[in-house]
Amino acid sequence: MKYHYYPGCSLEGTALEYDRSTRAVLAALGVELAEIEDWTCCGASAAEATSGLLALVLPARNLALAERQDALMDVLVPCSACYLNLRTVLEKTRLDSALTARINAVLSEEQLHLLGRLQVRHLLDVLAVNLGPEAIGPKVVRPLTGLRIAPYYGCQCLRPYAGFDDPELPVSMEPLIRATGAEVFPWTMGGRCCGASHMSTQREVGLALVAGILEAACGADAIVTVCPMCQMNLEAFQGPAGRAVDKDLHISILYLPQLIGTAMGLAAEEVGLTCNLAVSGEWESRARAAVT
């Protein structure tokens, strides 16, 4: 199993533990990643707020690069916002040759050309559909017994393109969590919005959305995420979100591959657990425990 790998800007900075744990877990599961050479920003949520054409050209550039390197290999993306931006280009150009020509007119400045024949896959899609508990279960040497994990999917890996999961009530993480030996914390907030960039541009609104999610997770031992934006919003603002609703909302927030990697016996450093903003000592000691 081999994929083009598009890490995206966050995974080089604020989400470097997502990059580290994704690479470590996929390597341990026998998946090979070929990072797209010379990749650039997908436009995040900024391009779509400033230029409709750039919002398509920026992700298209990365797909064209991937196709030039290997036209038959699919692209694996851990960040949900990058995933949606890349996937949107494929969905929009598939039946619109005029739009494809317009995008290619811009890409020709760099002697690039989008064919649009490869697939864009979210990390969760590959973990749940191509690997699944049957691949992960046998590798678990440090079962996370007794821990209750709340799966948080966020928005853009689920919507608007319903693919590998139910876009309203997602479940794809549940078998993966059970495979680590942990329990799934029952809640209905998995597909709700974390507020995305509201935390920067309209702080009060962002805090209200985050407080709602953290409140619903009271009683869980951790929330797991599959997106750097969700992760940052849930882990970095627990203090102010708690003050807004007058409750203690502190809880560990981990990326899904950090959870899986810990259960698979990877060291805390290998899955980047020392980089998280909100992990209790419990997690670090679990990650340092001897493997069985």
Place this chain on the structure above:
Amino acid sequence: MNAPTGHPATTASPQAVDELEPVREMIRSCIQCGTCTGSCPNAFAMDLTPRQLWQHLLLGRREAVFHSRTFTLCSACYFCTLRCPRGLHLTEAMHTLKQAAARERLTRYRPVTAFFRHFMESVRRHGRVNELEFMTLYFAEMKNPLLPLRYSGLGMRLVARGKLPLRWPLHRKRPLEALFRKAAELEEGR
């Protein structure tokens, strides 16, 4: 186009009407059912609900649209797009309104549009976003001495974990310059 109704805010210039035409086209078959409003996680903070915003748009009330914060409060969760019984691309319509506000440099939206504009400027300069540079430029434009303080605690935590290199990007390579220029050229000429 729709004739102006009795609403006081309908005195739009012909050019301004054109500005909203692409968005109006996207939502033309809206039946005002309100599924979007009921699905929106941010509706509680909006001055107009999404359904009301579409109604103003359909009636050509430009000033009502551009006095509202509603489209800036769209966090792109895509619930409305998923559930719209008419299959309208409502999230995309919200994006198109954000683009119009950014293009016109409407002052009331500056706190939001400046954030995205500086983000894009950083991408234009370096190909990948440089968080330190773009937030510094954003703070400089906002001229609010208290704003950086909101982020200082988080900034220190990120630096301590090696996630925010305190390095000002100095290299002069501008890998996306040609694409940005060409895209702007095509968009202005549409």
